[in-house]
Amino acid sequence: MRHLIRLRAKIERKPSLPARTARLALVIAAIAFVSLFLVLPLASVFAQAFSQGWRVYLAAIHTGEIVDALKLTGLVAAIAVPLNVVFGIASSWAIARFDFIGKKLLVSLIDIPLAVSPVVAGMMYVEVFGLHGWFGSWLSNHNLHVIFAVPGIVLATIFVTFPFVARELIPFMQAQGSDEEQAAVVLGARPFSVFWRVTLPNIKWPLLYGTILAAARSIGEFGAVSVVSGHIRGRTVTMPLAVEMLYNEFNFTAAFAAASLLSFAAVITLIVKKAIELSTEYQRSKAEQGSNE
Amino acid sequence: MEKALANQSGSETGIGGEVANAQVCKTCIRGFETRPVLQLILHEESYIMKISFRSAWHSLGLLLALTALALPLSAQVQLLNVSFDPTREFYEDYNALFAQHWKATTGQNVVISQSHGGSGKQARSVIDGLEADVVTLALAYDIDAIADSGLIDSSWVTKLPNKSTPFTSTIVFLVRQGNPKGIKDWNDLIKPGVQVITPNPKTSGGARWNYLAAWGYALRTAGNDETKARAFMKKLYGNVPVLDTGARGSTTTFVQRGIGDVLIAWESEALLAQKDAGPGKFEMIVPSASIVAETPVAVVDKVAQKHGTEKIARAYLEYLYSPEAQELAAKYFYRPTLKSVAAKYDFQFPKVNTFTIEQGTGGWRNAQAKHFADGAYFDQIFGK
Numbered sequence: 001m002r003h004l005i006r007l008r009a010k011i012e013r014k015p016s017l018p019a020r021t022a023r024l025a026l027v028i029a030a031i032a033f034v035s036l037f038l039v040l041p042l043a044s045v046f047a048q049a050f051s052q053g054w055r056v057y058l059a060a061i062h063t064g065e066i067v068d069a070l071k072l073t074g075l076v077a078a079i080a081v082p083l084n085v086v087f088g089i090a091s092s093w094a095i096a097r098f099d100f101i102g103k104k105l106l107v108s109l110i111d112i113p114l115a116v117s118p119v120v121a122g123m124m125y126v127e128v129f130g131l132h133g134w135f136g137s138w139l140s141n142h143n144l145h146v147i148f149a150v151p152g153i154v155l156a157t158i159f160v161t162f163p164f165v166a167r168e169l170i171p172f173m174q175a176q177g178s179d180e181e182q183a184a185v186v187l188g189a190r191p192f193s194v195f196w197r198v199t200l201p202n203i204k205w206p207l208l209y210g211t212i213l214a215a216a217r218s219i220g221e222f223g224a225v226s227v228v229s230g231h232i233r234g235r236t237v238t239m240p241l242a243v244e245m246l247y248n249e250f251n252f253t254a255a256f257a258a259a260s261l262l263s264f265a266a267v268i269t270l271i272v273k274k275a276i277e278l279s280t281e282y283q284r285s286k287a288e289q290g291s292n293e
Numbered sequence: 294m295e296k297a298l299a300n301q302s303g304s305e306t307g308i309g310g311e312v313a314n315a316q317v318c319k320t321c322i323r324g325f326e327t328r329p330v331l332q333l334i335l336h337e338e339s340y341i342m343k344i345s346f347r348s349a350w351h352s353l354g355l356l357l358a359l360t361a362l363a364l365p366l367s368a369q370v371q372l373l374n375v376s377f378d379p380t381r382e383f384y385e386d387y388n389a390l391f392a393q394h395w396k397a398t399t400g401q402n403v404v405i406s407q408s409h410g411g412s413g414k415q416a417r418s419v420i421d422g423l424e425a426d427v428v429t430l431a432l433a434y435d436i437d438a439i440a441d442s443g444l445i446d447s448s449w450v451t452k453l454p455n456k457s458t459p460f461t462s463t464i465v466f467l468v469r470q471g472n473p474k475g476i477k478d479w480n481d482l483i484k485p486g487v488q489v490i491t492p493n494p495k496t497s498g499g500a501r502w503n504y505l506a507a508w509g510y511a512l513r514t515a516g517n518d519e520t521k522a523r524a525f526m527k528k529l530y531g532n533v534p535v536l537d538t539g540a541r542g543s544t545t546t547f548v549q550r551g552i553g554d555v556l557i558a559w560e561s562e563a564l565l566a567q568k569d570a571g572p573g574k575f576e577m578i579v580p581s582a583s584i585v586a587e588t589p590v591a592v593v594d595k596v597a598q599k600h601g602t603e604k605i606a607r608a609y610l611e612y613l614y615s616p617e618a619q620e621l622a623a624k625y626f627y628r629p630t631l632k633s634v635a636a637k638y639d640f641q642f643p644k645v646n647t648f649t650i651e652q653g654t655g656g657w658r659n660a661q662a663k664h665f666a667d668g669a670y671f672d673q674i675f676g677k
Contacts, residue, residue, distance in 0.1 A: 131422030
């Protein structure tokens with residue numbers, strides 16, 4: 001017993017001076033690193049964007065090319081994200097709730113988009129839907145455009161954002177188990193009600209979290225989209241492509257204005273993400289209090 | 294109001310209308326009765342889900358509408374011009390000029406879209422299905438490659454005047470103000486410590502012109518000794534720190550990022566960069582010999598047939614030879630082929646002692662096989 005008390009005192013004692021200096025040095029190094037490689041470059045984007053004043057910035061954002069790119073990026077995200085929410089819920093439901101042959105394979109397959117380079121993802125679609133690809137001549141004969149048109153950009157975006165929702169949901173649903181759903185079924189709930197009133201409310205925070213990550217990625221994706229876009233101005237140029245295009249045209253204010261819009265989107269994503277994390281914690285602590293009573 | 298609606302629809306989609314059952318179910322689930330707030334969120338959540346499903350349908354509808362717009366049925370004529378990197382500014386103005394001309398002569402509205410990138414990459418995209426009505430590329434070989442895939446008639450080069458080349462350019466050097474490294478000719482580029490910026494000949498048309506201009510010079514000074522010329526090229530590319538994929542990328546590397554002592558570039562690109570950067574930043578250096586860079590144009594026959602745009606596509610390219618278009622080309626520092634306009638703008642182009650690709654390497658197909666194919670000279674020079 002005495003040993004234990006002494007040990008506890010040892011642990012709770014203030015750390016020695018060298019230890020404290022080391023800790024301080026590490027903190028300073030970390031802050032310096034983060035500000036040098038993250039904060040400073042981000043700040044320079046805004047500095048460049050506003051270098052010629054508010055008016056020039058606003059005028060740059062209102063140019064046809066950026067407006068077209070914004071619309072296209074919004075459209076692509078509006079299609080890709082809801083579809084990925086549906087696919088993500090379906091696949092994590094199947095993986096977390098059922099046992100079937102090939103389940104492990106499916107889990108690994110979901111991770112492919114994270115492992116594969118986006119450029120390769122784009123090239124896969126060119127190989128499949130390009131003029132000399134598998135469906136190319138059929139599509140061309142029926143005057144359908146996939147590659148070098150909006151559908152191709154949407155497909156590439158869906159591919160690269162696919163894991164985000166499923167990756168968030170699978171561990172959460174596995175940890176949670178299916179007790180509540182079983183109870184609902186025993187009490188006579190139909191499958192759809194079980195999903196709508198039990199499963200969905202339970203997974204809503206991780207779902208929202210995954211959705212936001214998927215949305216952020218679909219807005220920012222460059223590599224895969226660049227391969228399938230064809231870079232037709234005003235028609236298949238998304239925001240990240242517009243940034244590169246404008247930069248290459250010596251149109252720096254507009255390029256950095258577009259980049260600053262993307263950065264705004266990133267900052268908003270971070271804030272929403274943090275808010276969700278906090279509210280999940282709050283829910284959990286409340287639930288724990290409830291069960292303690 | 295919205296919340297009320299959501300609540301209503303929430304209970305409708307509830308447990309099959311069996312109210313008693315639903316209530317039992319609700320109270321039996323752990324935590325539900327202690328967390329009335331969550332129920333509210335539950336309803337809101339179902340409402341949110343509905344919105345996102347609805348928006349998915351809306352966007353699907355929008356997508357279909359967009360595809361419909363892309364069909365050539367619309368009253369407006371649409372043309373897609375797939376071009377190489379440094380012509381962005383020129384074609385932006387030319388498209389407006391041509392649209393005006395076409396409206397005046399036929400009364401029809403035309404909307405011209407543009408796509409720009411490294412010439413080789415652009416040709417690849419057209420072969421893979423980018424539906425260009427016309428291509429305006431950096432060199433004949435890239436159009437030949439599209440012709441080989443069957444999309445362009447193999448006799449394209451004879452269909453328009455001057456080997457289907459409305460204007461030409463040449464290859465020059467851009468150095469920093471005051472020419473600190475004292476660069477005057479090609480042999481100054483192989484000196485140790487000189488950083489040379491040029492794009493990748495595998496993807497960029499301009500880069501292939503750069504390479505062939507250097508090759509032509511090396512062959513001439515070495516008395517047609519290929520071994521010596523190859524040693525020269527090896528030293529030259531040994532001085533290249535970055536190979537960008539396109540000419541514009543290289544210009545940005547040199548002008549904006551401040552990398553390198555000398556940029557090998559299109560004359561038009563060098564003059565434009567000099568003009569954009571303002572006076573006192575860069576100097577243009579004309580080497581003792583350089584190549585006539587021919588930038589040809591062609592209608593992509595198969596695509597134009599499919600779109601029904603053969604006539605306007607041809608007119609679009611023919612109008613490039615008109616005095617108005619030639620003047621515009623000269624404004625963007627391309628050398629006009631129309632004699633009268635060429636004479637008028639003679640003052641802005643330096644005198645360059647030029648050779649053609651036929652004189653230098655015996656045509657594009659030869660040059661491609663010998664220098665740029667997989668494992669050919671360029672790979673040997675740059676790989677080791």
